[in-house]
Amino acid sequence: xxxxxxxxxxxxxxxxxxxxxxxxxxxxxxxxxSPGSIRLQGTVYDGAGHTVPDAILEIWQxxxxxxxxxxxxxxxxxxxxxxxxxxxxxGNSGVFTFTTVNPGPTKPxxxxxxxxxLFARGLTNRLFTRIYLPEDAEALAKDPLLSSLDxxxxxxxxxxRDPDGGLTWDIRLQGEGETVFLDFQ
Amino acid sequence: MPEDITAELESEELVPPAxxxxxxxxxxxxxxxxxxxxxxxxxxxxAYQQALKDGAQPETQxxxxxxxxxxxxxxxxxxxxxxxxxxxxxxxxxxxGHQDVHALESDLTIQHNxxxxxxxxxxxxxxxxGEGRPVAGQLVEIWQANSSGxxxxxxxxxxxxIDPNFTGIGRCITGPDGSYRFVTIKPGAYPWKNHLNAxxxxxxxxxxFGTEFTQRIITQMYFPGDQLFPLDPIYQTIVDQDARDRLVxxxxxxxxxxxxxxxxxxxxVLTGPKRTWTENEAFGTAGDSSDEAGE
Numbered sequence: 001x002x003x004x005x006x007x008x009x010x011x012x013x014x015x016x017x018x019x020x021x022x023x024x025x026x027x028x029x030x031x032x033x034s035p036g037s038i039r040l041q042g043t044v045y046d047g048a049g050h051t052v053p054d055a056i057l058e059i060w061q062x063x064x065x066x067x068x069x070x071x072x073x074x075x076x077x078x079x080x081x082x083x084x085x086x087x088x089x090x091g092n093s094g095v096f097t098f099t100t101v102n103p104g105p106t107k108p109x110x111x112x113x114x115x116x117x118l119f120a121r122g123l124t125n126r127l128f129t130r131i132y133l134p135e136d137a138e139a140l141a142k143d144p145l146l147s148s149l150d151x152x153x154x155x156x157x158x159x160x161r162d163p164d165g166g167l168t169w170d171i172r173l174q175g176e177g178e179t180v181f182l183d184f185q
Numbered sequence: 186m187p188e189d190i191t192a193e194l195e196s197e198e199l200v201p202p203a204x205x206x207x208x209x210x211x212x213x214x215x216x217x218x219x220x221x222x223x224x225x226x227x228x229x230x231x232a233y234q235q236a237l238k239d240g241a242q243p244e245t246q247x248x249x250x251x252x253x254x255x256x257x258x259x260x261x262x263x264x265x266x267x268x269x270x271x272x273x274x275x276x277x278x279x280x281x282g283h284q285d286v287h288a289l290e291s292d293l294t295i296q297h298n299x300x301x302x303x304x305x306x307x308x309x310x311x312x313x314x315g316e317g318r319p320v321a322g323q324l325v326e327i328w329q330a331n332s333s334g335x336x337x338x339x340x341x342x343x344x345x346x347i348d349p350n351f352t353g354i355g356r357c358i359t360g361p362d363g364s365y366r367f368v369t370i371k372p373g374a375y376p377w378k379n380h381l382n383a384x385x386x387x388x389x390x391x392x393x394f395g396t397e398f399t400q401r402i403i404t405q406m407y408f409p410g411d412q413l414f415p416l417d418p419i420y421q422t423i424v425d426q427d428a429r430d431r432l433v434x435x436x437x438x439x440x441x442x443x444x445x446x447x448x449x450x451x452x453x454v455l456t457g458p459k460r461t462w463t464e465n466e467a468f469g470t471a472g473d474s475s476d477e478a479g480e
Contacts, residue, residue: 004315005313006427006431006454007315007454007456008431009246009404009428011390011403011404011420011423011432012405012419013390014390015338015340015341016328016330016341016390018338019336019338019352019354020326020327021392047258050259060279062274068274072281072282072283072284073284074279074281075324075356076284076285106273106274120260122254122257123249123260124247124249124251124254124261124422125247125249126402128401145269148267153264173259173261173262174263175263178262178264180264181267182266182267182268183268184268184269184271184456185456
């Protein structure tokens with residue numbers, strides 16, 4: 001029998017993470033231009049529709065075959081090892097960019113997605129969400145989370161495929177088109 | 186990492202040379218006072234106390250919607266968080282190891298040529314999951330202001346001195362028992378512009394990973410007895426006193442080292458886990474030599 005402990009509360013990341021959390025190649029899960037690599041890009045908006053210049057995201061995803069990778073080396077990238085995890089601060093225009101791969105389905109028929117943790121000044125606790133690939137309509141229709149959402153909200157979790165093969169996915173913290181954020185507890 | 190810090194200090198990210206009182210301009214007459222903010226903070230606190238009396242469950246996390254923290258007003262979701270059962274990738278956590286973090290990165294007082302100014306402290310504790318099990322071999326990152334309350338960051342305009350011997354960032358990998366230990370300098374309080382005469386209580390930012398990505402958390406550790414607690418809208422985003430107390434370290438004389446540094450203890454409890462025991466066994470122990478999991 002386990003005794004449940006009460007979790008420690010979160011707090012805002014604040015404005016001054018810029019010299020602490022970012023590191024070299026933090027947003028390059030693969031070297032840009034390497035075979036199979038894609039660009040994942042988006043913009044973070046606040047409730048007034050303004051871009052948020054002080055947010056930082058983390059993505060965590062399976063590899064292209066749907067394997068969950070458990071390799072170290074994310075903080076000191078060797079240029080070859082795909083660890084599945086990356087961190088990217090937005091620029092002054094609120095835009096974040098990652099170089100990664102399209103995640104594969106972790107089991108047959110599952111809709112592939114990238115897990116996201118979002119931190120920002122003014123955001124009192126981290127938010128979780130998901131970025132689904134747009135292609136497999138059948139898998140998306142069967143996905144337990146997506147099918148629990150009404151169509152307007154569901155759209156906020158599905159990335160757009162760009163002509164160059166990249167993915168675009170924006171975050172709206174509040175208001176019209178507000179991104180669906182997740183509670184796992 | 187020390188080389189990286191030196192590079193960082195020489196980069197444009199560094200604040201410009203000290204301009205005494207540059208940020209200490211006359212303030213807008215219309216700016217809100219601490220009394221205005223304290224009235225809002227107290228009203229929310231009283232409403233929460235009444236809700237508890239009426240049978241509400243204690244709140245254990247900060248409120249996303251907490252208007253006294255003005256920057257949160259346009260940055261909190263207005264819709265309820267959507268309940269989701271975590272799926273495969275979310276039930277695992279990225280792996281970090283000694284390739285990622287050098288042992289010396291846990292000592293924030295040896296990153297430059299000289300000793301930083303201020304009160305040398307040791308901050309030590311354990312990272313545990315919700316069942317009290319140690320989170321072993323995981324990444325802990327910290328950052329903080331120097332002893333004068335100044336961050337090495339271009340957006341920090343507080344006219345307090347930069348310490349050329351203190352950057353204020355550290356990392357470590359937890360031990361087999363979930364333990365972490367940092368040697369650092371006690372950070373100073375600093376002013377911010379939420380309202381007139383707003384001051385943050387001294388704190389250290391902590392970033393933590395668990396064994397599942399759903400446990401990911403960034404938070405702040407505070408020091409016992411800080412007189413700024415009742416006045417600070419960020420600390421007060423947590424409306425429950427027991428929950429707030431979980432962010433306050435304990436002075437621990439057994440951690441204090443003679444003729445060297447004062448010791449503080451702070452344990453961190455993550456949510457969950459959500460993964461079942463069978464999956465945990467199949468997964469094994471994450472660490473330096475780990476391989477791929479899943480299909």
